[in-house]
Amino acid sequence: MFAQENYEGTLESQYTTLAKQLDALLSGENDVIANLSNASAVLNQFLQEINWVGFYLMKDGELVLGPFQGLPACVRIAVGRGVCGTAVAQKKTIVVEDVHAFPGHIACDAASNSEIVIPLLKEGEVIGVLDIDSPIKNRFSEDDERGLTLFVQTLLKHL
Structure with a gap:
């Protein structure tokens, strides 16, 4: 149902459709873990050429592993460390073309070569990140970044 090849039109219109489907899927549910679990599953089905997609949540001043799809991952990440921690510290999306060239990259999966991390911001505070390898x-x-930002904005309405 959610695989990208089943969507028509531009990548931008595909992401718009995906965000609308996410909104419908999460409508009426307010459990954070359930909604993040479904969101990671939807992205895993939709996105091609990825090997990990999931969430880290802020707890006691650090990122802690949340719902994800992929191989086992690092459990805790300090703010300012690696791509995820840097995205939190800067409160902005980070796209890394080659993770091996990123200073301080945390290699949870040696097969990962690029990454995008989008902070989940509520009332100006980072509550977590969406991480995709x-x-x-x-x-x-840039189309992926815009589309995934729309996806996150849709998700945040249900958290």
């Missing part, structure tokens, strides 16, 4: 270098385009 790919085995393909330079996997994430």
